[in-house]
Structure formats: C-alpha cells, structure tokens
Amino acid sequence: MNKKELLSLGVFLVSFFLIGFLLFSGVNTDVKIKLEDGKVISSKIPINFGLLTTALLMILSAVASASLLYYLTDMSKKLSLSRKQQMSIRMLDGDLKKMYEFILEREFCLQKDLVYELGMPKVKVTRLLDKLTQKGLVKRISYGKTNKIVAE
Numbered sequence: 001m002n003k004k005e006l007l008s009l010g011v012f013l014v015s016f017f018l019i020g021f022l023l024f025s026g027v028n029t030d031v032k033i034k035l036e037d038g039k040v041i042s043s044k045i046p047i048n049f050g051l052l053t054t055a056l057l058m059i060l061s062a063v064a065s066a067s068l069l070y071y072l073t074d075m076s077k078k079l080s081l082s083r084k085q086q087m088s089i090r091m092l093d094g095d096l097k098k099m100y101e102f103i104l105e106r107e108f109c110l111q112k113d114l115v116y117e118l119g120m121p122k123v124k125v126t127r128l129l130d131k132l133t134q135k136g137l138v139k140r141i142s143y144g145k146t147n148k149i150v151a152e
Contacts, residue, residue, distance in 0.1 A: 004070075004074065005074055008067040008068075008074070009071050011063060011064075012064050012067040012068045012071065015060045015063045015067065016064050018060050019060050019061060019064065022053060022056065022057055022060075023057070029044065029045050029047070030042055030043075030044055031043050031044070031045055085137075085151065088100065088135070088137050089101060089104075095124070096128055096131060099114060099118060099120075099125070099129075100132060100138070102114065102117065102118060103132075103138055103149055103150075103151050104151050107151065108149060108150040109148075110143060110146050111125060111126075111129065111140075111147040111149055112146045114129075114149065129147075136152060137151065137152060138150065138152060139152050
C-alpha cells in the first residue's frame with residue numbers, strides 16, 4: 001500500500017469514527033415524569049441536532065465518501081494490472097518506477113508528455129525509456145516529432 005492509499009484510508013476511518021461519535025454521543029435522553037398519583041413515566045427524547053452539528057456531519061460525510069472513493073478507485077487500478085505489470089512495479093525503483101506507473105495509469109502517452117508531467121529533462125526521459133524498453137515493459141511507436149509510449 002502506498003502513502004496516498006494509507007492516507008485516504010486513514011481519513012475515511014477518522015471521518016467515519018467522528019460521524020459515529022456525533023450521531024451516538026447524545027443518543028436519546030431518558031426523561032422521567034412523576035405524575036400526581038405517584039406513578040413515574042419514563043420516556044426517551046430523541047436527539048435534536050443543531051445547525052453546526054448538521055453542517056459538521058455533512059462535511060464529514062463528504063470527506064469520508066471522497067476518501068473512500070479515492071481508495072477504491074486506486075485499488076481497482078491495481079487489480080486491473082496484469083501480473084507481469086504488478087511484478088514489474090515492485091522490481092523498479094525511483095524515477096523508473098514513477099515513469100512506468102505514469103504510463104500504466106494512462107495506457108499510453110506521448111514522450112513529450114512524460115517530460116512535461118514528470119518534470120524531468122528530455123535526456124533523462126529518453127534514458128529511462130531505453131531501460132523500460134530493454135526490459136520489455138514499454139514499446140515506442142513513432143508519432144510525428146515525438147514517440148507514443150505504450151505499456152506492454
């Protein structure tokens with residue numbers, strides 16, 4: 001699990017806990033009423049949320065759902081990768097791993113996009129692509145003045 005996944009899962013769990021705490025901390029209050037004849041009637045009064053609590057619950061719900069959605073979509077990307085691609089990601093490190101993951105996320109990309117998106121010099125991108133091509137992880141296809149990079 002990478003840091004982004006752990007962070008999104010942590011945010012979800014904390015938000016979920018806080019929602020539960022807000023909802024159930026002031027659960028129905030018992031009220032006992034003593035009648036004139038000496039009988040005692042007990043009744044539960046449901047909790048009434050104020051505007052601030054309601055707004056906080058809505059914000060926490062939005063944060064929890066967004067972080068859970070991020071976590072699940074990130075997991076679905078990993079599940080859709082082939083066994084070879086998953087193994088390759090584990091074997092790579094540094095900028096090589098970063099570049100390969102970037103290509104896998106998009107299925108294909110242009111070499112000039114790698115330079116722009118990853119903020120690496122053209123020479124470094126070319127060298128890293130040479131290594132990925134030698135390992136059989138990507139394929140370069142001539143595409144005008146640049147190359148189209150496709151994950152294999």
